[in-house]
Amino acid sequence: MTPQDTKPYRIGKAQLDLLAxxxxxxxxxxxxxxxxxxxxKKVTPLADEIKADAMGNLLVIKHARKTNALRVMVDAHMDxxxxxxxxxxxxxxxxxxxxxxxxxxxxxxxxxxxxxxxxPGVIGFKPIHLTPKNERDSKIPLDSLRIDLGPAGKxxxxxxxFAAYATRFSRSGDTIFxxxxxxxxxxxxxIELLRTAPAEIELLTSFSAQEEIGLRGAKVAAYxxxxxxxxxxxxxxxxxxxxxxxxxxxxxxxxxxxxxxxYLADRGTLSDPRLVRFISRTAEENxxxxxxxxxxxxxxxxxxLHLTRSGIPAVSVSIPGRYAHTPIMMAxxxxxxxTVSLLKxxxxxxxxxxxxxxRP
Amino acid sequence: xxxxxxxxLSLISEAGLSGFxxxxxxxxxxxxxxxxxxxxxxxxxxxHGLRKAAEGKxxxxxxxxxxxxxxxxxxxxxxxxxxxxxxxxxxxxxxxxGQPVTIHGKEDLPGVVQMLPxxxxxxxxxxxAPTFEHLFVDSGRSSKELEKLVxxxxxxxxxxxxxxxxxxxxxxxxxxxxxxxxxxxxxxxEIRNVNLAWDVLAVATxxxxxxxxxxxxxxxxxxxxxxxxxDVTFGKGPGSNxxxxxxxxxxxxxxxGSDNHPALTRKFVALAEELDxxxxxxxxxxxxxxxxxxxPVTAGGxxxxxxxxxxxYMHTTVEMATVKDIDRTGxxxxxxxxxxxxxxxxxxxxxxPV
Numbered sequence: 001m002t003p004q005d006t007k008p009y010r011i012g013k014a015q016l017d018l019l020a021x022x023x024x025x026x027x028x029x030x031x032x033x034x035x036x037x038x039x040x041k042k043v044t045p046l047a048d049e050i051k052a053d054a055m056g057n058l059l060v061i062k063h064a065r066k067t068n069a070l071r072v073m074v075d076a077h078m079d080x081x082x083x084x085x086x087x088x089x090x091x092x093x094x095x096x097x098x099x100x101x102x103x104x105x106x107x108x109x110x111x112x113x114x115x116x117x118x119x120p121g122v123i124g125f126k127p128i129h130l131t132p133k134n135e136r137d138s139k140i141p142l143d144s145l146r147i148d149l150g151p152a153g154k155x156x157x158x159x160x161x162f163a164a165y166a167t168r169f170s171r172s173g174d175t176i177f178x179x180x181x182x183x184x185x186x187x188x189x190x191i192e193l194l195r196t197a198p199a200e201i202e203l204l205t206s207f208s209a210q211e212e213i214g215l216r217g218a219k220v221a222a223y224x225x226x227x228x229x230x231x232x233x234x235x236x237x238x239x240x241x242x243x244x245x246x247x248x249x250x251x252x253x254x255x256x257x258x259x260x261x262x263y264l265a266d267r268g269t270l271s272d273p274r275l276v277r278f279i280s281r282t283a284e285e286n287x288x289x290x291x292x293x294x295x296x297x298x299x300x301x302x303x304x305l306h307l308t309r310s311g312i313p314a315v316s317v318s319i320p321g322r323y324a325h326t327p328i329m330m331a332x333x334x335x336x337x338x339t340v341s342l343l344k345x346x347x348x349x350x351x352x353x354x355x356x357x358x359r360p
Numbered sequence: 361x362x363x364x365x366x367x368x369l370s371l372i373s374e375a376g377l378s379g380f381x382x383x384x385x386x387x388x389x390x391x392x393x394x395x396x397x398x399x400x401x402x403x404x405x406x407x408h409g410l411r412k413a414a415e416g417k418x419x420x421x422x423x424x425x426x427x428x429x430x431x432x433x434x435x436x437x438x439x440x441x442x443x444x445x446x447x448x449x450x451x452x453x454x455x456x457x458g459q460p461v462t463i464h465g466k467e468d469l470p471g472v473v474q475m476l477p478x479x480x481x482x483x484x485x486x487x488x489a490p491t492f493e494h495l496f497v498d499s500g501r502s503s504k505e506l507e508k509l510v511x512x513x514x515x516x517x518x519x520x521x522x523x524x525x526x527x528x529x530x531x532x533x534x535x536x537x538x539x540x541x542x543x544x545x546x547x548x549x550e551i552r553n554v555n556l557a558w559d560v561l562a563v564a565t566x567x568x569x570x571x572x573x574x575x576x577x578x579x580x581x582x583x584x585x586x587x588x589x590x591d592v593t594f595g596k597g598p599g600s601n602x603x604x605x606x607x608x609x610x611x612x613x614x615x616x617g618s619d620n621h622p623a624l625t626r627k628f629v630a631l632a633e634e635l636d637x638x639x640x641x642x643x644x645x646x647x648x649x650x651x652x653x654x655x656p657v658t659a660g661g662x663x664x665x666x667x668x669x670x671x672x673y674m675h676t677t678v679e680m681a682t683v684k685d686i687d688r689t690g691x692x693x694x695x696x697x698x699x700x701x702x703x704x705x706x707x708x709x710x711x712x713p714v
Contacts, residue, residue, distance in 0.1 A: 091607075092526075093598060105475070105490060109455035109676035111523050111531075120523050122531050122680060124673025126599030128452040129649065139489045140454055146598045148672065150680060151608050152527020166523075167460075172470045175500025177460070242440040243480045244494060251479050256500075322498065327458040328472045330500055 009341040011333050016176075018042070019188045019336075020169035023178035026113065028082030028099050028162040029213045032056050035078045039187060039207050046194040056209035057217045059225065060190075065199035070352050073204040073227030073312075074193060074343070075218060075301045076186025076234065077211030080179070081325045083163040085114065085147065092153030093146040094121075096163060100212030104142040106326040111166040112147055114157045120166065121149045165327040174257075174333050181329040182235035183211070185319045185336055189233050192340050198348045211301055215268070218301035222308035228355065229275065229313055232302040233343065235331070236261050236293055236318035252294065254320045257332050259289030260339040263316035266296065268303025272313035274357045279317065279346055288342045293318065313355065317343060362549055364542050364690070365683050367391055368530060371538035375464070375517035377432035377448050378570040381405055384428050384534075388541060388564050395548040396562065402581060406574040409562040411548065414555040418702045421559040423584035423662075424547065424693055425575055425651050426540035426591065427568030430533065431675055433461065433473075433497075433516035441503040442496040443471065443510055449569030454489050455676050460519040461497055465510035470519070471499035520677035528683045529608070535679035537568065539669045539686050540590040543612075546690020551697055558585075558700045568651055575651035579658040585705055586624070586663050588696075589652035590689060592681065593642055593668030603643060606670040608682045611638035612689040615666035618644045619652040623709050624665035631695050637688055642668055663709075667692070 027035035036058050040050060049061040058078070064070075081100030088094045094114070098104075110123050125140055147163055149156055157163075167179035178184075190205045197203045204225040209217035211234075222230060240255040254261040262279055263271050283290040293316075306314035319339045322330040376384030385407050389399055396409035407428070413419045431449030438444070443463055447453075456473040463469040476494045478486040485494075497516060499506070518533040525531060544562050551560070561582050565574030568591075579587060593613050594605040606613050614620075614628045625641075632639040644666065647653050652666035669689050672680040701707070 091596075105454070106458045108457075109520075109673070109678050110458060111520060111678060120525050122523060122525075122673070122678035124597065124676050124678050124680065125452075125455065127594060127674035127676075128450050129674065130594060130600055130602075130604065131452070136452065136454075137489055137491070139487070144599055148597065148680065150525035150527055150529030150531070151682065152529060153525065156526060168521075170470060173500060177470065177472065177500075237477075239477050239479060241442070241476055241480060244476060245482060249480060323458070323472065323474055326474070328460060330472065330498060332500070 009337065009344055011337040015188065015192065016171065018191065019184065022184040022187055023169045023180055026164040027078050027080055028164050029079040029210045031162040032078045032209045036207065039078065042191050043194055053220060055217045055220050057221045058207040059221065060194065060205045062194055062197040062203040064202045069200060069202045070350060071202045071204060071227045072347065072350060073206065073222055073225050073230045074190055075206045075208055075221065075230065075232045075305060076190045077183045077208045077217065077301055078187055079210055079212050080164065081212050083112065083147065085157045085161040085163060086159055089146065090154055092149040092151045094157050096147050102325050105139060107145060108140055110327050112163045113166050114147060114149065114163040115161040119149055119153065119156055121147045121153065123147055167327050176331050176333060177328055179327065179329065181321045181331045182324040185235050185331060186233040189340050189343065193343055193347060196344060201347060201350060203347065208301055215301050215304035218304035222305045222312060226309065227312055230302060230305045232300040232305060232314065232316040234300040234316060234318045235321040235324060237324050238320040238322050254291055254293045256320050256322060257335060258291040259335060260342050261291050261293040261318045261320055263293050263318065264295045266299045268299035269306055269314060271315040273360050274354055275313055275315040278354045279315065282345050282349060283342050286345050288338050290342060364546050364686060365530065367545060368538065368542040368686065369522045371541060372522050372532040372534045375432065375515065376428060376430050377515050377517060378429040378567050380515055381429050381566050385564065388428060391545055392548065392562065395552055402578050404574055404577050405566040406578040407564040408578065408582065411551065411556060411560040413557055413559045416557060416702055419559055420585040420705050421561055422697065423561045423563055423579060423582055423587040424544055425563040425565050425587065425589050426544050427537045427574065427651055428541050428564040429566055429569055431569050432518060435463065435510055435512050435514040435516060437512055438506050438510050441506065442498060443506065444496050445516055446492055450675050452675060453492050453495060456495050457490055459677060461516050462519050463497055463499060463510055464515040464517065467509060469499045469501060469509065471497040473497050518677045529680055530683060531678045531680040533677040533679065535671055535681055536592045536674055539592055539671060539681045543590055543669060543686045543689035546687055547693035550691060550694035554698050556697065557702050558697065560697055565651055572651055572654045576654040576658060579655050579662060583659055584662060587655040588693065589650050589655055589664060589666045591650035591666065591668060592671035592674060594674060595670040595672035597672040606640040608670050608672060609684060610640055610670060611685060612692055613640040613642035613668035613670065615642050615644045615648055615652065618646050619648040619656055620644060620665045621663035624663055627708060628665055628692065628696065632692060635695060637692060
């Protein structure tokens with residue numbers, strides 16, 4: 001270990017700039033090229049092998065400096081939820097559908113950009129003055145909404161063009177406000193891990209495509225890698241709000257500020273208990289706060305990755321985030337720092353021994 | 361002619377919620393200073409810019425009014441680490457989730473409006489349109505910090521950055537009614553080097569979205585002979601296609617009925633036709649919903665007409681108008697002003713019986 005490596009890990013300006021760049025870029029599921037090429041540039045000086053596969057996953061390898069090293073795969077998804085143009089009414093108005101799971105209550109009165117040229121547009125809706133009182137309490141149906149490029153935008157977008165929110169990164173105190181921290185925080189984390197890849201392990205990173213439309217990139221990402229262990233790094237929702245009925249909130253999923261959220265079980269994966277044990281022990285030994293994400297629904301790429309070939313022990317470690325799949329997400333710089341710090345320690349200390357431990 | 365877009369963009373980058381217009385009033389005052397002879401602020405906060413007539417015996421006066429205030433939000437309470445809000449003006453709660461805002465507390469705090477997730481609501485409330493009961497601003501600050509920095513009554517303003525669309529279209533918050541303030545400014549620029557027969561009182565009014573209090577009191581104080589209210593009107597767009605709506609790029613609208621004096625409606629239609637300017641005739645059977653509602657019934661009565669700039673998505677944070685319509689509105693106002701003579705008060709109303 002070099003003396004530099006013994007310093008505690010810190011998120012600084014370089015890391016925040018990286019995250020800003022990644023979150024300001026657009027990569028709606030199936031259209032990840034902008035993000036992929038951005039990441040390719042960032043990891044080129046750090047990696048030994050880089051390739052994009054048929055699904056659009058960017059597979060990046062940093063070899064171990066020894067033979068028969070443990071093969072560890074770390075995954076984060078590049079794609080984001082967004083929209084696709086499906087028709088036009090004329091006058092710059094375009095019908096659209098959503099790509100990935102969004103809530104149409106979040107679409108209203110928002111700025112978007114459309115297509116490769118990033119044409120600015122908006123999603124407006126009927127003025128309150130023209131809305132009868134009995135309609136004002138009703139949800140605005142998606143099919144009444146249009147992406148509006150302005151009257152000069154007629155014919156400027158085509159069926160199949162993707163659109164994404166126009167949100168720009170900002171920071172206030174410990175809080176990051178940005179589009180699609182789900183999962184560019186994970187992407188930035190992987191880049192940070194590649195920067196200090198330990199000599200003892202074969203580090204196999206996948207910046208995966210199409211997570212938001214069914215873990216589709218992850219279904220193939222692990223095939224060539226043939227990893228022995230998989231860690232999916234994603235953003236998981238913090239629902240740590242008060243309940244309006246005054247009862248205790250027992251469905252918070254995870255909490256902002258309480259550190260990286262280790263998954264035990266979700267809809268698609270039972271985390272490998274040996275990995276959960278190893279990661280939580282590593283956190284405790286290094287004084288890094290962590291939390292167990294409440295077991296329940298939801299899921300990450302681990303759900304697809306652990307089913308590759310004959311099966312791969314897998315776990316997810318996520319950064320708590322608020323308001324996923326909306327125009328503006330929030331996350332804590334400290335949580336992110338603790339997540340990168342924990343994963344660095346995990347990679348530094350992982351050995352085949354962890355897989356020899358008894359299963360519970 | 362000066363390009364008004366940069367000024368418009370600067371106007372929609374400011375807060376200036378109803379009753380708290382200082383940030384935008386400052387911007388307007390700065391812009392109007394070289395364009396008027398006198399500038400003052402009314403007791404309630406309207407900005408008055410006077411362009412004096414050239415020496416004459418009568419010197420009648422014309423008020424051109426556009427409200428400068430904007431809709432927004434106000435802090436209701438601070439609890440559980442969140443800032444709970446209510447509205448200033450006609451804010452539709454359904455546009456609020458995911459909206460970037462600034463909380464104007466002891467310091468300005470950025471935040472985002474959000475709603476409680478369905479999983480924390482009782483089943484009968486899940487999946488419904490958001491209501492103020494379940495909307496809050498999340499600033500990421502701790503309860504402790506918020507206690508120190510934010511109090512009930514603090515303003516919360518929209519922070520959607522101005523959007524420049526293709527073809528000279530602009531979208532953003534507060535286009536209602538900064539678009540019309542920009543139109544008044546175009547007018548002042550147009551008449552800058554013209555000798556006027558009338559005093560022209562350009563007024564950026566306060567509190568239109570709440571009570572019309574600015575227009576009412578400014579009209580009383582200035583007591584003009586004629587008044588023109590300039591406000592935005594409904595643009596044709598998604599869900600907005602009936603007789604009350606007008607196409608973007610179709611030019612200003614001229615009101616007819618209720619608040620509008622028939623002689624002034626006729627005059628403006630004639631002037632628009634003379635200029636070969638596209639325009640719409642806006643039916644206002646009962647009232648205009650603008651400052652124009654109070655102007656004609658102030659003091660002993662002031663003949664009034666209402667001009668409109670078509671705007672899509674009124675009272676959202678992505679209100680959209682075309683700069684061409686703003687320019688046209690300014691030029692139409694200027695044309696009206698420059699054709700006025702000392703005797704217009706008589707001739708205008710003589711043309712046809714009212």
